[in-house]
Amino acid sequence: MKISSVRGVKDILPEEVWKWQFIESVSQRIMEDYGFTEIRIPVFEYTELFARSIGQETDIVEKEMYTFQDSKGESLSLRPEGTAGVVRACISHRRLQPDSVSKLYYSGPMFRHERPQKGRYRQFYQIGAEVFGTDNPWVDAEILSMLHLLFQRLGIPGTTLQINSLGCTDCRPAYRKALQEFLVQEEAALCTDCRRRTQTNPLRVLDCKRPDCKEATQGAPSVLASLCRDCMAHFEAVKEALGLMGVPYEVNARLVRGLDYYTRTTFELLSDQLGAQNAVAAGGRYDGLVEQLGGPPTPAIGFALGMERLATLLPEETNHSRAKPLYLAPLGEAAMERVPVLLHKLRARGIAVQTDYLGKSLKSQMRQADRMGAAYVGILGEDELSDGVILLRNMETKAQTKVPLEGFVDQIAETMSGEGA
RNA sequence: GUGGGUGUAGCUCAGGUGGUUAGAGCGCAAGGUUGUGGCCCUUGAGGUCGGGGGUUCAAGUCCCCUCACUCACCCCA
Secondary structure, three states: OOOOOOOOOOOOOOOOHHHHHHHHHHHHHHHHHOOOEEOOOOOEEEHHHHHHHHOOOOHHHHHHOOEEEOOOOOEEEEOOOOHHHHHHHHHHOOOOOOOOOEEEEEEEEEEOOOOOEOOEOOEEEEEEEEEEOOOOHHHHHHHHHHHHHHHHHHOOOOEEEEEEEOOOOOOHHHHHHHHHHHHHHHHHHOOHHHHHHHHHOHHHHHHOOOHHHHHHOOOOOOOHHHOOHHHHHHHHHHHHHHHHHOOOOEEOOOOOOOOOOOEEEEEEEEEOOOOOOOEEEEEEEOOOHHHHOOOOOOOEEEEEEEHHHHHHHOOHHHOOOOOOOEEEEEOOHHHHHHHHHHHHHHHHOOOOEEEOOOOOOHHHHHHHHHHOOOOEEEEEOHHHHHHOEEEEEEOOOOOEEEEEOOOHHHHHHHHHHHOOO
16 A cells, blocks of 8 residues: 655655754754743644634634544644744743743744645744743844844845734724724625625735735725824834844735734735745734733734745755765675774764665775765775775875774874864 | 646656657666776666546547646635
């Protein structure tokens, strides 16, 4: 029986895995520098957690979660995103104290049952970060500057940062109502989806891609114009800080987020090279979520970035070269018998060394050594064995020297460290 | 969930109007040097032509179904 992988998931093969390692190591470094520490949370939670945080009415919860019952009949779901779990963990462990800030990051697979598409998989990897305990607008700007720096370090070209503010519980309801009234009047010009959204989630109509809908909502009231004084001041401060730091951005008053918990600052980092799935990173403030999930009132902000999307944007030349190994080429059975112990001693000294296990010809072994980028090849044949030496070939200069078997490990350790290999 | 495109060796792809043993390049393996890499040359391995059904004397090629991939809608990182 031929077994295949599940639809919408993919293997990250050895040729490509460097991209994930690179993204992980660079972002980990930056986030640590910004004062974030890692938290590792479960891949599944009670379904209710996601329903209450992301929003019962959202598509993610309504039809995209991998939900199942365990043997006790509890409804569990594979996480469709990371923020809910992080918030839950912080509440569970009572880590959210008044007047203190905590900064956490996470990474790992998320699961959503969507139709697979370019940059959209059913198991996909995200890196995310959250700041709890302050609504200081400088922190919003700090998060954005961190993303800006991250993309710079990764060498990702052609991205733009869009920001918006969705207001708070004081000012958003009024805006929502005003927008709804406007949309009802324009209803004739809207697509069927947008007519439905007018009732369920009017803000999303602003995000519709259809030209007709865009046209019809040209004159729609702007969120930004309806912000209360505090939200307005907050948004102005974020923009000012970004300006002072030289982080380029665009204000997009139609930028709306899909998850219900967002308040005030929201943002997306868009790429011009990804087709329809063009959001590489996105996030925003969610000042009400912690309390809503049963924690103390705690303002918070965070983001998540999609690793697959980022990986496709990485310039190929980013590929880092790994340390050039030593290749041990035995010839004949007597020589091959000496190999295991020799390998062990070399590796115990921290030397990267590889060998042939198939008893191939020297020519084959040389080819193989060349392919794996070996710096040196140690040839051990009958002649060498009887002389008690190993013939050490420098693959770059082609120079060959006889090294006594006795001191081989020490000598090669010195030779290879001397070249920073 | 809805539409469009595509499915031939590990990879990238050729295979007019259906007609004998299905091809190339790259990659892989062996050899060209009695024990020596990159270039070059030779040879070789590797394919139920996504799967199933149908039309036909004959199907990789036509028809139907199905699955997968892909792009867009939708949704979103």
